[in-house]
Amino acid sequence: MTCALTYDRVVSWDTELTALTTRIAGPLFTRPEPRQAFTDLVRALLADVPRKNSWQLADHIGHTSAHRFEHLLDRAKWDVDVLRDEVRSYVIAHLGRADGVLIADDTSAIKKGGKSVGVADQYCGLTGQVENCQVMPMLTYASSAGHAFVNRRLYLPEAWAHDAERRGRARVPEHVVFRTKPQLVIDMLTEELAAGTPFRYLCADAGYGRDPHLRAFCHDRALGYVMAVPVDLPLAAVRGGAELVGHVLDRLPSHGQAGIWERRACGNGTKGMRVYDWSAVAAAVAGQAPASGYAHTLLIRRSVAAPLEVEFFLAHAPAGTAVTELIDTAGMRWKIEENNEHGKDLLGLTQYQVRKWTPWHRHITIAMLAPAFLSFMRAALPASADEAVNEGKDCLLQEASPR
Structure with a gap:
């Protein structure tokens, strides 16, 4: 070479x-x-x-x-x-x-x-x-x-x-x-x-996003985050009680409806741009309020080629933050995987x-x-x-x- x-x-x-x-x-x-x-x-x-x-x-x-x-x-x-x-x-x-x-x-x-x-x-x-x-x-x-x-x-x-x-x-x-x-x-x-x-943000996979103590640390200090979360993370339901993150997907239509799903790239991968379908809904985490002036948003990422492949991200950001900013931040998570790969290899x-x-x-x-x-x-x-x-x-x- x-x-x-x-x-x-x-x-x-x-x-x-x-x-x-x-x-x-x-x-x-x-x-x-x-x-x-x-x-x-x-x-x-x-x-x-x-x-x-x-x-x-x-x-x-x-x-x-x-x-x-x-x-x-x-x-x-x-x-x-x-x-x-x-x-x-x-x-x-x-x-x-x-x-x-x-x-x-x-x-x-x-x-x-x-x-x-x-x-x-x-x-x-x-x-x-x-x-x-x-x-x-x-x-x-x-x-x-x-x-x-x-x-x-x-x-x-x-x-x-x-x-x-x-x-x-x-x-x-x-x-x-x-x-x-x-x-x-x-x-x-x-x-x-x-x-x-x-x-501005902390990013992490679901192994960290599911931990209430890590989330509470960020809430107490008004730190933004966009972390993957598991399907069984409890959210406060709209009509009282609780619902699991995975159940939110059931309320979203699978096709159409302008504004429900948006196809966006969220960074470069080894095979080119990482493109997914994204949706975002306001969320309330059961038993955990966001920092003053902040809000929780649940991001749902769906594979374009395999729509049944879905991942959830919980965002904690100042109220009014653009969803596009949260999606871009979610895409930053892979940077550490590049560091791990290059560091090892x-x-x-x-x-x-x-x-x-x-x-x-x-x-x-x-x-x-x-x-x-x-x-x-x-x-x-x-x-x-x-x-x-x-x-x-x-x-x-x-x-x-x-x-």
Whole structure:
């Protein structure tokens, strides 16, 4: 494959990457060895390495062994949350918009054995079935300029949280207690609010949209959201009592009636524009009032090719918000799936060989910096050059990065 990017542009990207890692590493590390290892690891994650474990990354960058990377992830003294804050600041500085969206979703890493921190037989979104895996709720920031991870958590199942021996082997800090996945997202949202992250909506799938505590957190703080919800979510019925979300569909005609169904695109997919039939009705969630000045709207999305395939979204937005804005926001949810896919397939997000709590967080956070850098580089490109990036990410450093 011939890369359509010019040599000068690739060199400028390499210069930008060097400036970024140097700026972050300076105050993060007190010693030069982990500082250099950090810079090398970010560069290696961005390179065209088939399997991005410590040994192959070390070999690519020119290290004689994986010792430097292993020391960086495990024993070196540095604060991984400071790095997380740097990643967020970098993303917001280049991609931040007042109408930005935060998107929550899980990603999974299938593992062998039971020693990796948090590993258990649990639902794996990667395969759609129960696997021996780690589950990690992630938070992506998305705007018209691009999208990248800004926060992360490792889900610690109850069996782990209450097992002192396993916790000790994996060096899980004493303050870490069992938290559901929606509670972990609440924790991340709290951090984003404290950091001043600019966003208008939270997006998430039905696993989060069904959680009343996450919705209540948003209501209490007047945060907008557009989250998928299950068919059995209870709504307050028009004539009193309650009805399930799925029953609302029964009241809508299947064809015709101007204004009932509208065909709209809600973003690009791997096969082109995502086009669906949409309908919207005012809704009242049983036992949960919206924030003052806000209203709930139930969005119903129907497949054009298979009309029986329907998904429901609950929106919480300022009263009078255009339905088209809510539909566009619902379409932003897939941005985090792109981050998960690219992070795993191209940037080594889950190709780690660490088992303990701190090394896991360090690897994941360093791996978050790589797609953040690529998102900024892509956002700065004209449309024609952006197509070149989509043709092959590995062109980024093939000529400019040393081995």
